[in-house]
Amino acid sequence: MSSVMNALSYQHFPIYAIMVLFLGAFLIVVFGGNRTARNILALLSITASLAFILALVKPVMWDGEIIAYWMGGRVPAGGYAIGIALEVDALSLFFALLVSVAVFVSGVYSIQYMRHDDNEREYYTLFLMLGGGVMGLVLSGDLFNMFIMVEILTFAAVALTAFRNTAKGALEAAFKYLVVGSIGSTCILVGTSMLYAQAHTLNLAQLAQVIPGNLNTATKVAFALLFVGFGTKAFIVPFHPLAADAHGAAPASISVMISGVLTKSGIYGIIRLTYFLFQTMNLGTMQFLLVFIGSLSMFVCVTMALAQHDFKRLLAFHSISQIGYVLTAVGLCTALGVSAGLYHAMNHTLFKGLLFLAAGAVLHETGTTDLGKLGGLSKKMPYTTVLFLIGAFSISGIPPFNGFASKWMIYQATYQKAVESGNIGFLLVTIIALVTSVLTLASFVKVSQSVFFGQLPRELENVKEVPFGMRFAMAIFALLCVLTGLFPNLVTTYITEPAARAVFSVAQYIGAMGFDASGVAAETAVSFAHVGVWEPISWLLILCIALLSVTIVAVASKYDRVSQCSGEAVDSKYELFYGGEAQEFSQVGGGDLFWGFKHNWRGYFDVMHRLHSGVVNDYALWAVVDLALVLLFSLIVL
């Protein structure tokens, strides 16, 4: 009896949360021949995983407990960690929460979305392995385990990218991703082994205890290797073309996983690496590296996105652009910055997931994501349109949606950092972030014009709204987008600030595993104070009052007494004003909508176009060059 009670103790929940996903994958291989059984198994395992993680929120996040879990009870012997450990602090749990929510929604969505594909069994197996891999990565307390999980998730992601192997570019994207991803994985493995050679341990906490005082050439090289390795997982510049290819080619539910979950694992790895293992974030140059790469990703990807004319590929570039925001904010090494970065990471999972699901809904119904072939879907798919718009407003930072709340904190954080450090470079970052935001808005205006508004092409006359299951999945994300935007104080207080505090409590992280943390500075006083003011609820209240009064006046003055044609026969009165004899199909496509902007930047866009050549050798070269640069950086600076 007590063993049962013991097994139900929340101490065990992390490993349960990982294992139910892998178990689900295994069971689906065995029993998944039947669709119902398969769906039930998949749903059960993702729900269970979500439940386990949610159950951990109170003890870990709110009570500040750090769960140290030694697999098989193999506690450290002689001061050296021998067994494999899971260590869950608020940071890990924060990412695990994102992962489980994204996996859950994506799984719910898949049930309808993947209905028409064959090999559904393999799909769910790989899907659950992908989820389990990321879950294992963020909950792990062991560097080599992280590598294993990275490999699992890379494999699952590659296989899922190529899942619809008849779709345009799916195989190609998978191959590129595999090659560059393997380079990244190799980097992680070499880095891990070099750290092991120096510290003779693989436990994260122990590494964090040993390494910072004993930096030498080998550890510096290891740092660079691990940084680049996790960088490939986060798809930061210069690995962003892979993300674009992979997101664009994968099924939408997998795009959600790749952008919402996989990139987060890279960010998580970088945070662990810089804040915990090497504790180098107080170095100005280290902050510079992260902020520089973040800003670069932010800007390069948003401009690349403006030039895209495929719905999902465009979203993919935006995904990396938002990751740039996260990395920038995290790289500031201020409490507000980290909190803002994590907040944005969470929002990114939500709104980007929503957008990818909307893109998937469009693909599901129309069979294409080419912006030039779509248009006018708002009349056929009203729910999808509304949900998409919520996502688009969120990502472009329109108040009161969540993207605004986190971006706003990021601007505050960067500007405060600029003022505090007196470094005008951070000011530039603020400006880049603000401009990126409006460029994001521009490209989503482009998407909404060329997919949901404008005129309906004749081929799409028979398009219908997507089934309820898919709408439900999107609605979850949309609801979360609105809620996290409306209550930023609650979110920061209960979710991101504990996680951000965990980032700055390295000593507790080490101490929780039973290692001596005396050499590490105790938790520094963290302050989340910021200078701005933003009260979304009051704003919304005033807006509602204003809107209500406007509407009342409008209705009273018969504003809604309008004439709209009814029935099939269209009087020329209700046709669009157009120069021809009859209304013709004349959709303003998305291909080059913002030429007024691009015209002034044509040199830049030419260069970018040439750089993103699509040849795998070039991308590998970028990876190697990036590796070399980071190596140089870490050898000089650290």
Add this chain to the structure above:
Amino acid sequence: MIMLNYIASFFLITLGLYTIVTKHNLVKTVIGLSIADYGVNLLLISIGFNPGGTAPIFTWSELNPASFFVDPIPQALTLTSIVIGACVTAMSLALVIKLEEQYGTTDTREIRRLHG
């Protein structure tokens, strides 16, 4: 002796990366990945090697401060790494076959439908 191992392993890794970057044949790219992987394996096994050490097979009672054996953890890591390397090769070769079917070529310069 060990130094030579390290040099060799880094040489292998560099050679693998060089192959990936410069060779325009898909299969050669895969070979490059494998070579880099072997380099890593060599590195791992060299890290764990203690000259003169015995195999790390013992029971708790045999263990005493004087016993001297090679580090078992890198060996475990190497095994895992080998398995993963094999998976990478298998997976990428499968993709190469499919790519060849779809694109009719194995030249990476022509497999760039997704670009820009």
Add this chain to the structure above:
Amino acid sequence: MTIVITALQYLGYVLIFPGFLFCFLAGMLLCGIDRKLVAKMQKRVGPPILQPFYDFFKLCGKETIIPASASKTTFLMAPLVGLAALVVIQLFIPVFSFSAFSGMADVIVILYLLLIPAMSIILGGAASGSPYAGVGLSREMVTIISCELPLVLVLLAVAKTVGSAMGTGLCFSLSDIAAYQAMNGSLITKLSMIPAAVAMLLIIPGETGNHPFDAAEAETEICEGLLAEYSGAPLGVFKLSHAIKMLTLTSLFVALFLGGLGTGIVALDGIILFLLCVVLTAVSISFVHAITARLKIEQIFKFYWTLVTGLALISLVLAWYGL
């Protein structure tokens, strides 16, 4: 009881001053004065100052046609949302020392709230399905992008100046900026703020979409662009929004650079604010309108990202080094 009175008071803020009624009257008058002034500068007599009111009421009396390809709800709701959002922005901007709600938002929030009316007009236009609206949308968006960068720089420069003067490093809150100016005089008297003020003056016509930056609504090329399919009352609401946007941006200018001129009496402050808005409109909208021809969209972009951004940047750098 006090709750009821407070609620009524706030309702009064929203509906009367500085909310709807003030916005409606002041915005429309501003628009009329602008048209009159432009006419004067072009050696014309010009429409009566009440002309925007006539236009608005006339449009209310017209038939509203919804094109068959438009989605009705978006088409009809977009103008109302835009109008409401604009009025709320106006509420957030302090009238000198009197601030109804300005403690609730800072300059960055204002920057983003200004996107909502623009988005409402973009979505409304896009919902009509007209190809002209498609082209107009593209130009409107590029105009927004163009104005955004210099506007950001101006706002950051102000935030830095006030912040370093107040000793907090930086200050985003509009009511704090107003309070600072009430104590220490207008910001425009500072040398470092003059380029920013000039930049802001040039941003105002771009943000409102006035001539010569009205490529998005070029009636002679793309048939009013986004508004091409609007008729009747919704069109009137858009015209009203445009008028209020002029008021909003000019009063934002007043709040940023000309604070401290208030008397403390709310009614008098309202009149002073309106008069200042008139002067600013005359300088930044009417005068610029009268002396220029419409720019092409890529010229607008170039203009804002070179000249205006340069001015704002000078100001920011000066503010950064405490001049």
Add this chain to the structure above:
Amino acid sequence: MDLPFVKEALHQLFSKSSCAMYPVVPSEAAPNYRGRIVYHPDRCLGCGMCERVCSGNAITRTVEHLPDDQGDKITLTFNLGSCTFCATCADFCSSHSIEFTGDYHMVATKEEDLLVSGSFIKAPRKKPAAPAAPAKAEACAAAEPAAEAPKPREDGKPVNDPAKCVYCTLCARKCPAGALTVDRAAKTWTLDEDKCVACGTCAEACPKNCIIM
């Protein structure tokens, strides 16, 4: 950037506008402006030349035979809605019965309001016109030996001077009523007296000035 109108705009702001203020201040048309047509039926001969030269088909001429041998009621209607105001009709009118005024106010809600019309009654012809035929024959006969200029007729109809006439047929072609027949081969010049309206077009058109009115 080039801003040439800065000074101009500032100057205009404080100077008087250049508006004509039209509805308040009435405005005269420029001299020689060709506005609304005024038709003087009392002067009209009814030749129809105006109708022939009108490019816009704005002029219609209706002839109504009055009973009891009172003559013909000839009505000319000028449709301003079809007029190009080229004034060719006035130029061609030998009796100056068409006049273009400076009244440009030609606004109407109905098309009828844009019609200018007038009519006159053309006295009936003295039917037999007995002396006329001999007179003509006499004139023709007399012309050859006498070789002197023929006399103008009392009724205002044209007389040809065969001595000068080269039979170029210009007069016949110009005749709005089609009353003249000229045969170049036979060298005859014949006037149909019933058709002739005595407009004088033939005399104006004659290059040799051999037609006498």
Add this chain to the structure above:
Amino acid sequence: MFKKLIQESMGKSPWLFHINAGSCNGCDIELVSVLTPRYDAERLGFKLAGSPRHADIVVVTGPVTKQSLPRVLRAISQVPEPRCIVTMGSCPQSGNVFRGSYSVAGPLSKYVHVDVDVAGCAPKPEAVIDGLALATQILKEKRGQMK
């Protein structure tokens, strides 16, 4: 009261939509000159609108060629009520010198009810102002008859 306000406003802010139905450009130039500082129709509230949806008064110039006829009718049908159609110059009223041409479908009154004719070739700007003022009166009457 509100209705009266609207009706009064209707007379003070007529917006024009100009359709060239094959005109020789003479009338078009005169119409534009109405808006120049010399005549400044804006002081009477006139404004050229870019889209028929915004317009109150449609000004048609030109003899309504066969090519332009369907477009003219479409554009006119898209003007919201109350609306007023003004033909400017002689061409749309009768075809003028183009009457009888194989390519002319006019006059316009064959197809739609024309409210005001402004004759002249081309009309003097003052005449155009007169015509538009008359159209504005008609507009007010039509508004009075609406619901």
